[in-house]
Amino acid sequence: MGPAVNGAPPRSRGYDARRRQEAAEESRKRVLAESRALFLAKGYGRTTIAAISHAAGVSKESVYKGFGGKPGLVRAIYEQSLLGSGGPPAEERSDRAQATAVDARELLEQFGRFISEVSPLGSPVYLLIRDAASSGDQDMAALLRHVDDERYRRMLHNAHQVLKRGFLRPDLTAEEVADVFFMSTSAELYETLVLKRGWSAERFGTFMARTLAANLLPSAGG
Incomplete structure (x- = not known):
């Protein structure tokens, strides 16, 4: 644990890791929710990763990293259902x-x-x-x-x-x-x-x- 800055107690690494994990889970939920809405509204072929990432407020790279593309997204949405x-x-x-x-x-x-x-x-x-x-x-x-x-x-x-x-x-x-x-x-x-x-x-x-x-x-x- 590092020294305090301006008298404030330092944050623990466990706290930061938990916050990152929570943020990642919230991002995943947003991606799944926006993917579901777009796929059901526009169909599989007309829905793009770019549109999903824009709607969810994340990068295309993070969508590919998390789900491997459109097939992985559809599978995740179905399993969530x-x-x-x-x-x-x-x-x-x-x-x-x-x-x-x-x-x-x-x-x-x-x-x-x-x-x-x-x-x-x-x-x-x-x-x-x-x-x-x-x-x-x-x-x-x-x-x-x-x-x-x-x-x-x-x-x-x-x-x-x-x-x-x-x-x-x-x-x-x-x-x-x-x-x-x-x-x-x-x-x-x-x-x-x-x-x-x-x-x-x-x-x-x-x-x-x-x-x-x-x-x-x-x-x-x-």
Whole structure:
């Protein structure tokens, strides 16, 4: 620690490092927020790193250093969307619900609430990736495959967890349950019902909870 200047106590290196870390995190959040707004407003192809850096008030070099270019930015935005908006990451809350739920129908209603929370954040970004991939962008095509693979992996994990609790129809396999979960979290379904038909996110989540129950739970008659 260096000497005091003009009688003021010196700042510790730990304090300065923390301030730099906080400033870097705030800069990252600004870049992601401005990137999301620009990509969704203008599309992938028409959005430039120069426009993003200008909107976020950072240099182009810092954007490339932090994210590696537009594909890295879109991936980061999508992954951020999956966290949801309810405090702890949505995936963590989902795992907790699967482990502690005592009623199958209530668990599927909770899944519906997760869908209504995450879909408005993640689905528009997924559709951005899909449209860029369909235009021939190879980076986005690779990201689309990765996103689909990871989502199915997560749905299969959920299927195993819920089947282990004994909540679902005994004739179902984990793969069959995962397919139903995969369908229920698809951006295309959100696009059809919310973006095209004007449903609210809450109505969409309730509909998906009922759809899950109808397809996965034992019938009332046995």
